[in-house]
Amino acid sequence: MEQGSGRGTPGTGPDGAEAAAHRPAGRLRRGLLATLVAAAVAVPLAGAARPQAPAPPPAQLPPPAVAGLGATYAAHRANAAEAARTAADHGYRDRGATERTLAARQLLYFDGRGAGLVTEVLGDLAHADRVAVLVPGSDTGIDTYGRFRAGAVALHQRLTREAPAGVRTAVVAWLGYETPGTLSPSVTTTGRAEEAAPALRALVADLRSVAAPHARVSLLCHSYGSVVCARAAAGLDVDDLVFLGSPGTGADTAAELRTRARVWAARGAGDWVEHVPHLDAGLFGTTVGFGADPVSEKYGARVFAAGDGGHSDYFAPGSLSLANLTRIVLGHTQEVTR
Numbered sequence: 001m002e003q004g005s006g007r008g009t010p011g012t013g014p015d016g017a018e019a020a021a022h023r024p025a026g027r028l029r030r031g032l033l034a035t036l037v038a039a040a041v042a043v044p045l046a047g048a049a050r051p052q053a054p055a056p057p058p059a060q061l062p063p064p065a066v067a068g069l070g071a072t073y074a075a076h077r078a079n080a081a082e083a084a085r086t087a088a089d090h091g092y093r094d095r096g097a098t099e100r101t102l103a104a105r106q107l108l109y110f111d112g113r114g115a116g117l118v119t120e121v122l123g124d125l126a127h128a129d130r131v132a133v134l135v136p137g138s139d140t141g142i143d144t145y146g147r148f149r150a151g152a153v154a155l156h157q158r159l160t161r162e163a164p165a166g167v168r169t170a171v172v173a174w175l176g177y178e179t180p181g182t183l184s185p186s187v188t189t190t191g192r193a194e195e196a197a198p199a200l201r202a203l204v205a206d207l208r209s210v211a212a213p214h215a216r217v218s219l220l221c222h223s224y225g226s227v228v229c230a231r232a233a234a235g236l237d238v239d240d241l242v243f244l245g246s247p248g249t250g251a252d253t254a255a256e257l258r259t260r261a262r263v264w265a266a267r268g269a270g271d272w273v274e275h276v277p278h279l280d281a282g283l284f285g286t287t288v289g290f291g292a293d294p295v296s297e298k299y300g301a302r303v304f305a306a307g308d309g310g311h312s313d314y315f316a317p318g319s320l321s322l323a324n325l326t327r328i329v330l331g332h333t334q335e336v337t338r
Contacts, residue, residue, distance in 0.1 A: 053092035055083040055112030064108060064206050066126045073121075076107035083112030098142055108172070108206075115178060116142030119203065120149065122156040123170035128211045130159065130169045130218075132329045133238075134315075135200065137223025137245075138187050140179045149173050151315030155220075158317075158326045167330070170211070174203055180224060188289060190227055190250050197232035204236055218242065218329045219261075222314060223273065227290055234258040240328050242266075243301065244314045244321070247276045248290025254300040264328060264336075265294035265301035266321060268309035304328075305337045 059075040062068075081103035088096035099112055102120070109119040125131070132155060136148045152173040159169040177196030180186035200219075207217060218240035221229035229241055230249035234257065241261040243249060245268065254263040267274060278293040295303050307313075307320035314321045320337070327335045 052114050053087040053095040053112070054090050055086055055116075057113070058109070058111040058117075064210055066210055069126050069210060072108060073106045076110040077103045077105070080107060080110045080112065083110070087112070095143060098145065102142075102145075109176065112142065114141075116145070116175070117177070118142060118145055118173070118175045120152070120173045121170060122152055122173070123160075124168060125170045125172070125207070125210055126212075127168050128170035128215055129167050130163065130216050130329055130331070131172065131207055131211050132159070132169075132218045132220055132325075133172045133174050133203070133207070135174055135219060135221040135225035135229055136179060137225045138180045138182045140175055142175075145175060147312070148175060151222075154315045154317045154322060155325060155329070158322060159329060162326055163330060168212070169329070172203075172207065174200070176200060176203060177228060187224060190231065190290070193224070193227040193231045193250070196228045200228060200232040201236060204232075204238060208237055216240075216329070216331055220244065220325060220329075221246070223247065223311065226294065230257055233261070236261070239331075240264060242325065242328060243294045244306070245271050245273045245311050246290075246294045247273055248278050248292060249294055250290050252292045253298065254294075262333070263301045264304055265299070266304050266306035266314070266324070267295050268306040268311070268313055268321060270308055270310040270313070271306075272311055302336075303338060 056079060059079045061072055061075055064072045080099050084096045084099035084103060087099060102110065102118060106121040107118065108121055109117060111117040134148070134152050134155070140148050152171045156169070156171040159171065163169050176199045178192060180192050186192050204217065211217070217238045219229050219238050220242045222244045223246065226243040226246035226249050229243070230251055233241060236259060238261045241257070241259055242264040244266055246265060249257070251257055257263065277289065278291060292299050294301050304324045305320055306324070309316060309319055309321060313319060314325070316322060324336050327333065
């Protein structure tokens with residue numbers, strides 16, 4: 001509770017002037033938090049009621065192994081092709097076209113039901129010495145997968161160009177959880193992240209069993225994806241944990257993640273997430289907001305330069321952020337610009 005000087009007009013004098021200067025900022029932060037809270041409880045859930053394209057259940061396979069990696073890809077490609085036919089037969093032409101395209105790729109997992117789940121591999125995973133895993137944020141599903149994949153392609157191309165001789169790389173685009181909608185209650189809480197964390201842990205274990213021995217694995221976590229990575233981080237066998245355009249991770253410091261990985265964070269100068277209040281508040285038995293800002297000094301991450309890009313520009317070809325991400329994945333950490 002703010003206090004005045006005890007006499008005269010509250011908020012006058014040197015101390016009062018300082019308090020008055022802080023009040024607009026405080027009101028702004030509280031106002032922004034109130035907006036998040038309002039979104040969490042008042043946004044209509046009409047999207048949840050929209051019909052979903054029908055699809056077959058995913059292929060049931062054992063965990064991937066080096067010897068059977070080709071068979072794993074083939075089984076999920078076949079499932080994607082079947083899903084494409086089913087969607088088209090029921091009038092979902094765009095969905096069917098997207099799934100037909102996916103059916104020609106290296107799919108470590110595919111599930112066409114609902115918004116859809118896809119794990120795609122770019123490169124030779126079985127022989128990779130450096131593996132980058134991209135974890136997306138809100139509003140990512142099969143219907144919007146192309147924009148997520150574009151970032152994975154840009155990173156893979158740059159890694160291929162810049163990897164030292166004899167170093168092999170792979171990028172995994174992991175749409176492995178039901179992402180929240182940008183305008184939905186779930187985007188302001190950790191619920192979806194907590195549900196996703198076991199699947200991300202299982203993916204890393206699978207990658208360790210398939211990739212080259214002692215491969216360097218980096219998690220590149222965008223927006224709400226940083227909340228997912230933070231929930232999975234404790235004890236996870238990865239070398240780098242990177243938060244991009246993060247609204248917060250649900251942890252107050254990097255140390256609270258209990259990870260052996262190097263923890264990195266970046267935010268582009270044009271990223272709107274800067275204006276999201278890094279607070280959390282109890283509401284109806286849950287917590288709204290994600291706490292400390294990962295690029296703040298108190299959080300304790302290695303903050304690196306991301307240039308002038310916006311919230312969706314971290315993997316833009318030619319960008320400073322993509323250059324630094326490439327250096328992190330390759331292990332050239334001394335070359336990362338801060």
